[in-house]
Amino acid sequence: MSDGDSVKKVQVSLVLAGFLRLLARRPEIPAATIADVVLFTAGEKVAVRFAVPTEVRTELDHWASDCGLAADSRTMGIKRVADWTCVGVDESLATEHLDVVVYARSQKDASVICETETSGTSAQAGLLLGYPPCCVAAYECYSKGPADWIGRALARSGAGPFPCWANRLPLSWGAPTFIGELYPCSFDCASATRRGRLVFELLQEFGLEKLAQTILAQAILPVAGGSIAAPRETKRVNTAPDLLLEFVE
Numbered sequence: 001m002s003d004g005d006s007v008k009k010v011q012v013s014l015v016l017a018g019f020l021r022l023l024a025r026r027p028e029i030p031a032a033t034i035a036d037v038v039l040f041t042a043g044e045k046v047a048v049r050f051a052v053p054t055e056v057r058t059e060l061d062h063w064a065s066d067c068g069l070a071a072d073s074r075t076m077g078i079k080r081v082a083d084w085t086c087v088g089v090d091e092s093l094a095t096e097h098l099d100v101v102v103y104a105r106s107q108k109d110a111s112v113i114c115e116t117e118t119s120g121t122s123a124q125a126g127l128l129l130g131y132p133p134c135c136v137a138a139y140e141c142y143s144k145g146p147a148d149w150i151g152r153a154l155a156r157s158g159a160g161p162f163p164c165w166a167n168r169l170p171l172s173w174g175a176p177t178f179i180g181e182l183y184p185c186s187f188d189c190a191s192a193t194r195r196g197r198l199v200f201e202l203l204q205e206f207g208l209e210k211l212a213q214t215i216l217a218q219a220i221l222p223v224a225g226g227s228i229a230a231p232r233e234t235k236r237v238n239t240a241p242d243l244l245l246e247f248v249e
């Protein structure tokens with residue numbers, strides 16, 4: 001085994017396995033974040049971001065500290081619109097408060113991204129978090145009418161069928177996806193598709209074959225009567241810890 005391989009193995013074990021153990025215990029952590037942590041573990045993202053209650057952030061802080069990661073966080077007012085979480089709304093509109101926390105391998109990255117994310121410049125934060133520029137631009141458009149982001153995405157997508165790799169819809173019923181927290185600019189976006197496919201490949205490379213196949217099965221949606229239906233056997237990974245803990249060390 002080369003030095004590079006052993007460094008990678010330690011990172012996977014510490015960062016990803018540690019995160020999955022925490023996720024199995026804490027259903028408050030969005031399952032969407034699995035894909036982002038996989039990309040971060042592989043060095044494909046400089047930082048990961050969570051919006052969670054303070055007590056969950058404290059546990060994430062322990063995980064990050066064990067992994068030698070830097071952190072920065074702010075408590076923000078939140079309002080939920082359909083499956084959209086509006087962060088940093090006026091206090092008069094906030095229905096709850098969550099901690100937005102960013103973990104990175106350098107303190108500078110964690111602080112810059114946290115400040116950008118929480119100061120109302122979400123497009124810049126999206127680029128710093130490694131999201132494709134086309135999808136970051138579309139996010140700005142979606143955010144003007146979050147309740148109808150799916151309709152707007154479909155209007156940009158052309159005729160289906162669409163590749164399963166950039167399918168975000170399973171998040172609506174609590175299942176994870178390969179594109180994590182990314183809102184694709186269309187269900188046919190080449191950059192989002194490439195990213196989702198990479199997460200699928202990395203999950204297998206990291207020994208998480210069963211999790212990869214479960215997410216894949218849920219990303220391929222049955223279409224009934226012209227509309228998309230949730231699969232009957234949805235696995236919400238946060239309530240199926242055995243799926244998360246299959247990790248081979």
Ligand SMILES: [Zn+2]
Pocket residue numbers: 132133134135136184185186189190191192
């Ligand atoms: Zn895109």
